[in-house]
Each structure stands twice: as structure tokens, then as C-alpha cells.
Amino acid sequence: MKLSRDTLLPRLAAHVLEHGLGGASLRPLAKAAGTSDRMLIYHFGNKETLITELLGHIAAIYSGALDAALGGERAKTRQECAERILAVGSQPAMQAFLVLWWDIVAGAARGVPGYRAAARQMMTQQLEWLERQMPEDDPDPAGGARFLMTAIEGTLMLSAVGHEDTAREGLLAGGLLPS
Amino acid sequence: MKLSRDTLLPRLAAHVLEHGLGGASLRPLAKAAGTSDRMLIYHFGNKETLITELLGHIAAIYSGALDAALGGERAKTRQECAERILAVGSQPAMQAFLVLWWDIVAGAARGVPGYRAAARQMMTQQLEWLERQMPEDDPDPAGGARFLMTAIEGTLMLSAVGHEDTAREGLLAGGLLPS
DNA sequence: CTGTCTATGTAGCGGTTGCTACAAAAGTGC
DNA sequence: GCACTTTTGTAGCAACCGCTACATAGACAG
Secondary structure, X not given: OOOOHHHHHHHXXXXXXXXXXXXXXXXXXXHHXXXXXXXXXXXXXXXXXXXXXXXXXXXXXXXXXXXXXOOOOOOOOHHHHHHHHHHHHOOHHHXXXXXXXXXXXXXXXHOOHHHHHHHHHHHHHHHHHHHHHXXXXXXXXXXXXXXXXXXXXXXXXXXXXXXXXXXXXXXHHOOOOOO | OOOOHHHHHHHHHXXXXXXXXXXXXXXXXXXXXXXXXXXXXXXXXXXHHHHHHHHHHHHHHHHHHXXXXXXXOOOOOHHHHHHHHHHHHOOHHHHHHHHHHHHHHHHHHHOOHHHHHHHHHHHXXXXXXXXXXXXXXXXXXXXXXXXXXXXXXXXXXXXXXXXXXXXXXXXXXXXXXXX
């Protein structure tokens, strides 16, 4: 069976979404993709560019998932907008993404080559998605989207470390969720 | 020279703050602490409990750093409060903490044993610190602190992935920073 | 059919991983 | 001084790491 990067990447992405980036070493990756470590190096040259390309691919998948989650019409209020994006984030299919996301953020913060670009791309995508969701009559859709974005990302982080209550009460106090 | 856990932990923490948790393996850790991998296992039993105790120690250091950064008097407004905590986060000495922080968040999200507890503890500490900083006349100090907290954490995350502009504009649009 | 280029398998290299077996030194209590 | 416990050094194990050398199989061009 003839395998190329393009056939490999989705399988690699699936494995990484399940097991994380931290312990992603060539032999398990290869096994999950139906090849050998030998062939991964053959196709990608070395592990670093493999990971870089893989992160790019995952960012594209994420973009597609956001589009698929996009309901036809805009939200009526900022509160509804916040609820929608939080609902997207709590879908089971998104959980694997979220767990992987913090790996990517950690890599980006430490300056590991491909990570920052992939993370930036995913955040840009989410920001655009959010802007399209903003209420039509919002006085400042661009700023409002960025404000929501900041609060949502904080909520996700606090939730990741067991402070979902703190985040929820914060959103309530800030008027971003209906009481 | 006789070394115990208590003398070891600060040196281990220094090494981890500089090089991250991801690549923290016994031999480099031991070298940085002036011992051997053999002795690390002797003192801590295995790597997992070493990391767990180390994370607890780092959380305590973080707590102390926050206290040291605490100015005597409270802030006058929520905006000033936000500016203060963002200023603390941008201190050079805090950068290493921040980079390490995302490692911890990633571990917590994936469910690695000691990570979630340490992360929770550090966030609880920061929340208490923030509550003490809230303006005296604030109508809802508890809720306001949680709201600020959520926005601040979102800002830190966006900054980590190269979206500091997005975060800044968001805080401005949300009235959390003076324009 | 033959040469050439691409795709793949097998084996292995030098290095690192967490951890252990064994022994010796260094206290410590009597 | 002697038994005993705590602390430490040396060596090594089996597993894994990224990566490479070498051989081979197949596709395709002439």
C-alpha cells in the first residue's frame, strides 16, 4: 500500500489527539498510521518537520470543526454568543482538541518551533468564527468579539485546572452569562 | 554533603523553572541538584512522587512570589486592579513561571497525577491575592475578582500564542483597561 | 529487457530513560 | 570498638529514543 504525507497526516493527527503530543514518539506514531518509523522519517525528513506539518494539519481540522459547528444565523446578544461558543467547547468531540490544545500552548510558550504558528492560526480562526457569531446590532463587534474571546479562553483554562466554578461565577459577574 | 528532600527541592525547582517539565529526566535533574539519579530515587521513591512533591513546592514558591508582589494598599478601580496583576505577570522573574505554568496546565488537562492539584492550588492562591487587591468600594468584590481572573488568564493564554494584541483590545473593549 | 528512481523492510547504532543490585562509607547508639 | 541504620557510589539492565545503512521490491521510461 502506497502512503504519502497526505494519507499519513490524518492518522497521525488521530493518534496525537488521543495520546497527546508529549509522548508522541516515532514508533507509536508509525504504528498508529500503519507504517514504520523508518517511513515517517522517509516522508518527513525528521521528527521536527513531521510535528510541524502535523500541527498545521490539526489546525486545519480544527478550522473545519469550527465551521461545522457554525449555526446559520448570528446570535441575538453577547450572552447568547458566549453560551454558544462555550457549548461548542463542551462537545465531547471537542474534548480531545482541548486537551491537545494545552500541549500546543505549552510548546508555544516555550518556543518550540512549529507550535506557536499553529496556535496562532487556531486562535485567529476562532476569533473570525466568533466575529461572525456576534449580534448584528452590537455596537462594537470587533472589540466585543475580542473581549468575549479573552473571557472564553480564561474560562477554558480555569476549567482545565478544576476552577470551572470560578470561571462561571466570573462570567456571571461580568454579565457575559445570563443570571 | 548530606542532602534531604528539603534541600533538594529548591534546586530541582530552579532547574525545572529553567528547562521545563517536559524534558525533566532524572539524570539532568540530579546533576542540577548536585546529586545522582540514584539519590533522587532514594529520597523520593520514584519519579512520579518526585514530580508531585516538586509541583507542590513550586506552588508554594509561587504563593510567596505573589505575596512579595502585593503592594500595601488596595487598588482604586477594577481597571487599576487589572493593570496591577498584568504588571506582576510581565515581570521578568515571572516569565519562567508563566512558561512552566502552561506545562502544568497541559498536564492537569491530561490528568497527570500531581498536576491538577498543584494547578488548582496556584489558581486559588492567585484568586485570593486578587480579592485582596479589589477596590474597597467595589459593589461585588468576590464576583469582580473572579471576572478579572477569568479575563486575565485569557489574556495570558492569548499572549502565550502570539495574540497579545487580541487580548489587549479585548480588555479595552470590555472596559477592564483604561483607554 | 534494462536501467533508474521511488517506496519499503530489516537491522542496528549510539544515546537516554526510569530504576535496581550490590557494596561500601558514614554516622549513631551502646 | 561494635552492631546497626542511613546515606552514597558504581555498574548495569531492559526499554525506548531519533535516525541511518543496506538491501530489496516494484513502477516506469527507453
